[in-house]
Amino acid sequence: MSTSNNMLNILTLFSIEQPILDADEICEKLSFSIPTGYRYIKDLVNHGLLERLHGGQYTLGPQISVLDYISQRGNPLIHYSVPLMQEIAEQTEMDCCLTQLHEDYCLDIHHQSFKDSDLLAYGRGRPRPPYAGGAPKIMLAFSPAKTQKIFYEKYREQFSLTEFSQNEAEFLKKMTNIKKQGYYFSIGELESHLGAIAVPIVYSTKSNPIALTVVSSAKRLKLTNINVIVDLLKNAATEIENNMLGKKID
Incomplete structure (x- = not known):
């Protein structure tokens, strides 16, 4: 080497x-x-x-x-996302996360709390499993089939234990259904008391999908109008995509 x-x-x-x-x-x-x-x-x-x-x-x-500070201040994805995430957190009174998916872990690159909430055990820079929760599932669903198959082979045991899928065909079908739906709603997948609603940010065929997610208590999300939150997330995701493509909207 x-x-x-x-x-x-x-x-x-x-x-x-x-x-x-x-x-x-x-x-x-x-x-x-x-x-x-x-x-x-x-x-x-x-x-x-x-x-x-x-x-x-x-x-x-x-x-x-120093490099982490530069990343936070200079990353255009974070720059465009933060104001929208702040607005989502205020409107929903839930936490909002911007997340990337890697082969070995899932990582929040920005976490917007509602009024200094300590709801999440995970935060910016702390790796978490790439197979559990709303964010990784929505990012996988909008990834190429080759990537989906690689993830399934690597984490087939975890997907089976959590009863998400028992074989590759079932896994790929669920990925297709999630993509058609356009969002993923999870309850208790990462932490038993939490739930999440995630949508994708897809601004380039050369870049991996990013997840925009709201996180709240499982009890609260079960009583929430999911469609309203999905619309908020999708509108924000579209604006971020347009900004990243250099097509800023008024």
Whole structure:
């Protein structure tokens, strides 16, 4: 592997479960020789991507926080979405999330709470399962069939245990039905006390779908007019898509 790939692999070792690693552990996990591994680590420290702690231990460095700040301030998707998400949160009195789907995890890139709600255990930057909840399901439904099949093969056990689908044919049929419906309504899939309504944001054939979602207590959502919230979400999603395409609407 190239030097750049090796150095990036070091950064991906850090997780919520293991936010601190020592140099020897890093070398062992990635099968680096001690001199090579220490050289990579030193370079990452010099660039602020790792920070040295006591006893030869390391954690992610300050440059990571700078990059996250730049991402929040400079990402046009977030820029266009935040005002609309604030409006949705105020109108529905629910939390609103903007979410991306990756092969190994689902990730909120912005979370708009209603009056500092602490409803969600997950928030910006905290990975969660890519197979459970409203956001991943709607993004999968608007993804190519090839992507759907890859996800099914990887998480077939989870889809079966949650009784979402018992085989690939059933899974693909549900994806088709969700896409036709245009939204996905989930109750208790990610956290038993919560529910979600998600719609897709699709602004490019070269970009993966994004999910725009409202989250509330399961009890409240069961008594809510789902169609009203779906319309709010779809209108916001359309406006975001138009802005991303450079076709701003008045």
